[in-house]
Amino acid sequence: MNNVYFVNSRAIINVKDVNAGKISFFNSELSLVNKLSMLIKKSKVLDIIEKGDIVAIKMHWGDHGTMKTIRSIYVRKLALEIESRGGIPFITESSGLGLFYDRTFGLGRLKIARENGYTWETCCAPLIPLDGIKGKDYVKVKNEEGVQLKEVYVGKAIMDADKIISLAHVKGHPRAGMGAAIKNIGVGCVGKRSKFNLHFYNEIPEIIANECNQCGKCTQICPENAIDINNKIIINDLCSRCYGCIGACPNKAIKVEWCNAKDTNIRILDCANAVLRAKGPENFGFINFLIDISPICDCVPYNDHNVVQDIGILASKNIYAIDVASFDLINKAPRLPDSVATQKSGDVLSQIFSDSTGADFRYIIDQLKKDNPENLKYNLIEIERL
Ligand code: SF4
Ligand code: SF4
Numbered sequence: 001m002n003n004v005y006f007v008n009s010r011a012i013i014n015v016k017d018v019n020a021g022k023i024s025f026f027n028s029e030l031s032l033v034n035k036l037s038m039l040i041k042k043s044k045v046l047d048i049i050e051k052g053d054i055v056a057i058k059m060h061w062g063d064h065g066t067m068k069t070i071r072s073i074y075v076r077k078l079a080l081e082i083e084s085r086g087g088i089p090f091i092t093e094s095s096g097l098g099l100f101y102d103r104t105f106g107l108g109r110l111k112i113a114r115e116n117g118y119t120w121e122t123c124c125a126p127l128i129p130l131d132g133i134k135g136k137d138y139v140k141v142k143n144e145e146g147v148q149l150k151e152v153y154v155g156k157a158i159m160d161a162d163k164i165i166s167l168a169h170v171k172g173h174p175r176a177g178m179g180a181a182i183k184n185i186g187v188g189c190v191g192k193r194s195k196f197n198l199h200f201y202n203e204i205p206e207i208i209a210n211e212c213n214q215c216g217k218c219t220q221i222c223p224e225n226a227i228d229i230n231n232k233i234i235i236n237d238l239c240s241r242c243y244g245c246i247g248a249c250p251n252k253a254i255k256v257e258w259c260n261a262k263d264t265n266i267r268i269l270d271c272a273n274a275v276l277r278a279k280g281p282e283n284f285g286f287i288n289f290l291i292d293i294s295p296i297c298d299c300v301p302y303n304d305h306n307v308v309q310d311i312g313i314l315a316s317k318n319i320y321a322i323d324v325a326s327f328d329l330i331n332k333a334p335r336l337p338d339s340v341a342t343q344k345s346g347d348v349l350s351q352i353f354s355d356s357t358g359a360d361f362r363y364i365i366d367q368l369k370k371d372n373p374e375n376l377k378y379n380l381i382e383i384e385r386l
Helices: 015-019 032-043 072-084 106-115 156-160 181-186 192-199 217-221 244-248 261-279 319-332 362-371
Strands: 002-008 054-058 088-093 127-129 138-142 151-155 163-169 171-173 177-179 284-290 312-316 378-382
Touching: 002 032, 002 319, 032 072, 032 284, 032 312, 054 072, 054 156, 072 088, 072 163, 088 156, 106 127, 138 156, 138 192, 138 261, 151 156, 151 192, 151 261, 156 261, 163 181, 177 181, 177 319, 177 362, 181 261, 181 284, 181 319, 192 261, 217 244, 261 362, 284 319, 312 319, 319 362, 319 378
Parallel strands: 002 378, 054 088, 054 163, 088 127, 163 284
Antiparallel strands: 002 312, 138 151, 171 177, 284 312
C-alpha cells in the first residue's frame, strides 16, 4: 500500500485554553508553513537527498496576473529543508508552447516568476529555466513502454538534477481534468517537442496550401528555418514542434488537430512515466498543495473562485497514489458557493470541463488501473492536528 501523508490546513485555536493561559494565541505551529516542515519530516519525502545532491524543485510559476500559484513562503521552506539535508536546491519551470508570450521561453518565464514573487531572495534558491533560454534544451529518451508516445523529450535541467521534488498546486485543468503531480512531471518536465506531441495528433504542423498567401510571417519567426514557403511545406527533420508559426500566421493557414481528452491524458501519463524512468522513480518526491483549488490551470493570466475550500498538503513517494488521493479529497469536499462547482452535479473535478473539452482525470485513473491496479491504492495518513 502506498503511503500518502496529509496535513490539514485548518488552524483551530481554543480561545478558552488561550484565556486559561494553556496555549498562546500566537502559536506558530498552527502555520501551514510550519506544518509543511512537519509533513516533510513525517513523510520522509526528502530522505532521498544525500549530501551534495543537486535538487530540482519543479513548480508552476503562473502567468502575468495568475494569483493562486503556491506562495513563495512555502517554496522557501522547502528549499531550506533541502539545504538542511545537504542538498543544493534550485527552482525550475518549463516553457509553454509558442514563441510570442513570456511563458513560452525561459527568460520570459523568469520575468513572470519575479512578478509573482519567486526570486532567489524570496525562495532561498536560484531559479533556472527547465528547458533553457529559448525552450529548446531537452534530451530525447526512448519510451517503448509508452501507450501512445514512444519517445519523450525531457528538460535538460531535470536530466542534470540528482533528485527532483515535485511541488504541485492541485486545481482543475482544461485538458487534463486535474493538474497535480502527474501533470507537473508529465507536462512540466518536458520540452516543447513533447508538449506538442501530447496536445496534437499531427506529426508536425501543416500548411493548408490554398489558405496560404506566402506572406512570409511564419518564416520570420521560425527558429529552425523549417518552413519552405515556395512549396508551402514544413520540413519534418528541421521542425522542433515549437508551435510558433501557428500563432504567427495571420491567415490561420497552419493547422494542427487537437488530441481528444482521453488521448491527452494517456499522453500526459506516458510523458510522466518516461521522465520517472529516465531519472529513476526512487529519485523523486511529491508534495501536492490542495490550497486555492481553482477550476483552471495556472497557465492562464487569471483565477476564478475556488471550487472547494482549502484542504491541506499531501506528501508521498508515489506519484500515482498522491494524485488519486488528491482527486478523492477534492471530490469529497463541500462545493463553494458562487463557483463553477455549483453549476454542475457529480464529482467536482470530473464535471468542470465535461461539456466543453471533456477533460477528466478519470482517464488517467483508468489507464493506471490497466497498468497496475496497485498504483491506485493508498493509505492516507493524517498527521495529528495540533
Ligand atoms: S504566415 Fe501563414 S499565410 Fe503567411 S506564409 Fe506562413 S503559412 Fe502562409
Ligand atoms: S515550423 Fe516548426 S520549428 Fe518552425 S515555427 Fe513552426 S513549429 Fe516551430
